[in-house]
Amino acid sequence: MRFTLDVTMANSEGGLERLLGRLRQRSFTVCAINADTTNSRMTARIVVDSARPVELAVKQMAKLIDIQGVEVIKAEEHSGHKYRQPTANYHKEHFPKHDYRHAFCASQIGL
Amino acid sequence: MKGSEILIKALEAEGVDTIFGYPGGAIMPVYDALYDSNLKHILVRHEQSAALAADAYSRVTGKVGVCLATSGPGATNLITGIANAFMDSIPMVAITGQVPTGMIGSDAFQEVDMFGISLPVVKHSFLVRHVEELADTIARAFKIARSGRPGPVLVDLPKDVSIAVFEQAEFKGKQIEPMPRPEAKQLAVARSMIQESQKPLVYAGGGVRIADATDELRSFVEKCGIPCVTTLHGIGSIPGDHELCLGMLGMHGTKHANMAVQECDLLIAVGARFDDRVTGKLAEFAPHARVVHLDGDPFEVSKLRSADCGVIGDIKTALNFLHTQPLIEEWVETCKSRKQQYAFQYDAPGQSVYAPGFIKQVSDRAQAAEQRTIVTCDVGQHQMWVAQHFTFDMPNNHLTSGGLGTMGYGLPAGIGAQLANPEARVIVMSGDGSFMMNIQELATLKRYNIPVKIVLFNNQTLGMVRQWQELFFEKRYSETNLSDNPDFAKVAEAFGIPSMTVQTRDEVEGAIDRIMTDDGPLLVHVLIDPAANVWPLVPPGKNNSEMLEEATV
Ligand SMILES: Cc1ncc(C[n+]2csc(CCOP(=O)(O)OP(=O)(O)O)c2C)c(N)n1
Numbered sequence: 001m002r003f004t005l006d007v008t009m010a011n012s013e014g015g016l017e018r019l020l021g022r023l024r025q026r027s028f029t030v031c032a033i034n035a036d037t038t039n040s041r042m043t044a045r046i047v048v049d050s051a052r053p054v055e056l057a058v059k060q061m062a063k064l065i066d067i068q069g070v071e072v073i074k075a076e077e078h079s080g081h082k083y084r085q086p087t088a089n090y091h092k093e094h095f096p097k098h099d100y101r102h103a104f105c106a107s108q109i110g111l
Numbered sequence: 112m113k114g115s116e117i118l119i120k121a122l123e124a125e126g127v128d129t130i131f132g133y134p135g136g137a138i139m140p141v142y143d144a145l146y147d148s149n150l151k152h153i154l155v156r157h158e159q160s161a162a163l164a165a166d167a168y169s170r171v172t173g174k175v176g177v178c179l180a181t182s183g184p185g186a187t188n189l190i191t192g193i194a195n196a197f198m199d200s201i202p203m204v205a206i207t208g209q210v211p212t213g214m215i216g217s218d219a220f221q222e223v224d225m226f227g228i229s230l231p232v233v234k235h236s237f238l239v240r241h242v243e244e245l246a247d248t249i250a251r252a253f254k255i256a257r258s259g260r261p262g263p264v265l266v267d268l269p270k271d272v273s274i275a276v277f278e279q280a281e282f283k284g285k286q287i288e289p290m291p292r293p294e295a296k297q298l299a300v301a302r303s304m305i306q307e308s309q310k311p312l313v314y315a316g317g318g319v320r321i322a323d324a325t326d327e328l329r330s331f332v333e334k335c336g337i338p339c340v341t342t343l344h345g346i347g348s349i350p351g352d353h354e355l356c357l358g359m360l361g362m363h364g365t366k367h368a369n370m371a372v373q374e375c376d377l378l379i380a381v382g383a384r385f386d387d388r389v390t391g392k393l394a395e396f397a398p399h400a401r402v403v404h405l406d407g408d409p410f411e412v413s414k415l416r417s418a419d420c421g422v423i424g425d426i427k428t429a430l431n432f433l434h435t436q437p438l439i440e441e442w443v444e445t446c447k448s449r450k451q452q453y454a455f456q457y458d459a460p461g462q463s464v465y466a467p468g469f470i471k472q473v474s475d476r477a478q479a480a481e482q483r484t485i486v487t488c489d490v491g492q493h494q495m496w497v498a499q500h501f502t503f504d505m506p507n508n509h510l511t512s513g514g515l516g517t518m519g520y521g522l523p524a525g526i527g528a529q530l531a532n533p534e535a536r537v538i539v540m541s542g543d544g545s546f547m548m549n550i551q552e553l554a555t556l557k558r559y560n561i562p563v564k565i566v567l568f569n570n571q572t573l574g575m576v577r578q579w580q581e582l583f584f585e586k587r588y589s590e591t592n593l594s595d596n597p598d599f600a601k602v603a604e605a606f607g608i609p610s611m612t613v614q615t616r617d618e619v620e621g622a623i624d625r626i627m628t629d630d631g632p633l634l635v636h637v638l639i640d641p642a643a644n645v646w647p648l649v650p651p652g653k654n655n656s657e658m659l660e661e662a663t664v
Contacts, residue, residue, distance in 0.1 A: 014226055014227070014230065014236065017227070025231055060410070065234070
């Protein structure tokens with residue numbers, strides 16, 4: 001499966017490298033990336049390919065201190081067939097501080 | 112104030128009193144500032160030990176452990192210890208010297224990209240480029256290390272920053288982000304699942320210790336009357352001799368614990384992460400159970416096994432809310448009678464020392480003593496024997512490298528633990544392979560006269576690997592023979608550490624007397640049968656009901 005993710009993060013030293021390393025280690029291959037910085041923020045659109053569920057990528061990214069939000073904006077099979085959009089989006093502002101409790105209930109993501 | 116002095120003040124503001132380290136070029140300004148400070152610095156003999164000792168210091172005190180090393184090889188030597196803390200969720204701040212900012216990227220002498228090297232094994236990392244940021248960066252590093260799911264944070268400090276001067280540094284003092292309260296709705300669902308269950312089982316992991324929730328776990332287990340199994344890191348979160356404690360589950364778990372898991376209809380995972388050493392074949396783990404998963408880390412819930420109810424947030428609050436009394440008498444009786452039926456036996460034939468029996472005897476003495484006993488382990492068969500045969504009543508009395516499985520953890524961890532609690536009796540249980548990985552720390556014991564007792568089980572082999580070769584590699588003993596070991600008792604003596612060797616069973620009691628009463632450091636060199644194995648054993652990739660036992664192999 002191929003997933004397109006929109007990521008918002010603090011623009012800190014090594015932030016993007018940390019993000020890409022995390023994706024690689026969890027078996028998500030980065031196929032395309034487009035990133036930009038504005039003041040203290042970085043936004044990146046990343047296309048990843050993996051046999052693993054996208055929720056894993058979202059969770060692993062959300063664990064990083066710099067990450068402020070991750071949104072899955074597209075999920076497609078290699079044939080180009082589009083899938084229903086997964087619901088595992090993550091936004092720090094919805095979950096103040098370390099409070100991500102609503103974010104990943106099994107019922108929501110069904111891993 | 113110089114950067115190095117800001118660093119010391121910032122550490123003091125975080126409540127740090129002891130740090131473990133080793134000096135070198137790029138970190139010299141910090142060592143110069145340490146010279147006049149009140150911080151206690153413990154000079155270890157290898158940077159890996161600094162990180163491992165800081166890890167143990169943290170486990171025993173509950174504070175953030177701190178280790179210090181120079182750039183290049185000093186920094187890379189820390190990596191294993193940092194990774195160990197990462198895998199076991201130990202709050203730690205590792206400070207490394209770096210070449211001056213202007214020289215970063217020039218392949219300068221002793222320059223390594225420590226920030227880059229450490230990325231996958233830290234919770235977060237900082238490269239401090241300006242002295243103005245230093246105090247704030249240290250405060251952030253500590254806050255990140257101790258908040259949420261704890262972990263190690265790297266602060267890489269270039270030499271020019273530590274000598275630069277800045278007068279307006281502000282020190283905030285300890286900060287932590289509180290754990291969120293679990294959601295009422297999830298708690299209500301969890302409670303009714305427990306109430307309805309007929310064969311519930313608590314599966315307690317290292318998260319109980321991290322959340323400091325042992326009291327809450329115990330009253331939950333007792334009020335509900337539900338049997339409990341623990342992971343390697345959950346050991347002690349319920350006393351090992353508690354009537355509802357079924358012991359450790361998983362690869363080297365007890366038969367009754369694994370049987371309970373395979374039969375239960377509700378698994379209440381508390382701060383546990385369904386590690387592969389615990390679950391065996393994941394798809395066949397607890398096959399009849401619905402899962403309630405309590406965890407402080409939202410990203411652990413449903414990571415490997417889908418939870419029917421995830422309760423995320425403060426484990427203490429959650430456990431206190433979940434008291435209820437399911438009708439499970441028959442189930443509890445089954446668990447208890449199996450516990451008796453499958454209890455470990457210590458009547459092994461022969462005259463050679465039986466390691467599980469030795470450990471059990473030390474444990475019995477420790478339980479009878481008033482003094483707190485802390486055991487640190489290395490990795491291998493002896494580590495599993497400690498987990499199986501030593502009865503712990505607190506999780507932070509059992510210091511073991513569970514996630515990374517770091518041979519060499521035991522002795523530095525013993526040093527960290529003893530410094531964290533000088534009143535405790537600290538016993539390192541090690542194997543002849545592991546002990547050689549940080550044997551140089553005998554010099555640290557001597558230097559500070561740290562009264563750690565070392566029990567070195569010498570089977571002249573890399574026992575755990577040898578066991579797997581015997582069972583799964585057709586007895587092809589490739590590179591596991593250590594029969595050319597040095598005479599460890601003599602080695603200890605050379606370091607100035609008293610030692611004794613135990614060869615037969617009738618020498619055991621005298622040795623344990625010394626372990627329990629000697630005032631200073633001691634090495635007890637125990638010769639054991641090279642062919643002894645750890646039983647029972649769930650072969651890798653099998654499900655937990657397919658245990659191999661000594662009698663059946
Ligand atoms: C640093 C490191 N290298 C290798 C291993 C793999 N390993 C796991 S257990 C073991 C054998 C340990 O031997 P010893 O310390 O003598 O303990 P025993 O199993 O004999 O009790 C080895 C080599 C490891 N865990 N850590």
